[in-house]
Amino acid sequence: MSALIQLRIDGELHELEVLPNATLLDVLRDEVGKKGTHMGCRTGHCGACTVMIDGKVAKSCITLAASLPRATITTIEGLQQDGEMGPIQQAFWDEAGLQCGYCAPGILLSTAELLADNHQPSAAEVDQALAGNLCRCTGYQSIKRAVHSACVRMYPDQETGIEEG
Template identity: 50%
Template sequence: MKTLITLTVNGDAHELYVDARRTLLDVLRNELGLMGAHRGCDSGDCGACTVIADGQPVTSCMMLAADWNGAEILTVEGVAQDGQLHPIQRALVEKGGIQCGFCTPGFVMNIKALLDENPHPTEAEARAWLAGNLCRCTGYAKIVEAVMSVAEGTS
């Protein structure tokens, strides 16, 4: 069964006929060609598919696209502005918070959701917030350093 839905992704409105079985992650990657959100565990545990939907961080592999008709989605492709990396992306690069990079888009989006709500988290708050993102390179120390450097850099 196909359903007509509208999604606003990174500011652009899209009308799409989607198979009801498709997840939001499927639609972002296969229909819209946005490969930033990654399929890791496909069960909501690893956070590699994290995007921001209507202002909240979500695992896009655990959402039927048809359920999210009308939603505003922000993916990692939408965070850099005018060719400039977002401060979170720059901090991850500068602090070495990237190794293989597979988990990075999910981290960028969940860190953005954290700092949008709480611009100055404690390290413990940042670690708790990021519990839903796994880095198989286990580079957590550098990722947390990056979060804290962005938090310190804003006032």
């Protein structure tokens, strides 16, 4: 038996009929065409499938779509502004914060959640926000530089507790 759900995905309303065992990841990729949300481990450990549900990060590979009868979803594509990279995406681009990009959904959306709630995060708060996102390419230092850069771009009049190095 399927369920009818309404999801506002990156600002666009979608009415979808989903099977009870369909994950949000599968619905986003296969039904809505949001391919930026990646399938990694399918166990919620790697972070590649991360989205924001009602403003909070969640692993879409372990979230049943039917459990969200009405929700607002932000994918990595939703970080764009007027078809251009948003400040977080631009910071990661400029700082070479990512290499292959497979981890990008988790890292960028975790950064977005952190900076929405905390305009002056400490290095420890950045580490905590990024926990649960695995990156095999960068060694995390360029990621932390990019988070600092995004914070400065978004809140230029505030000091950040993030070390630049």
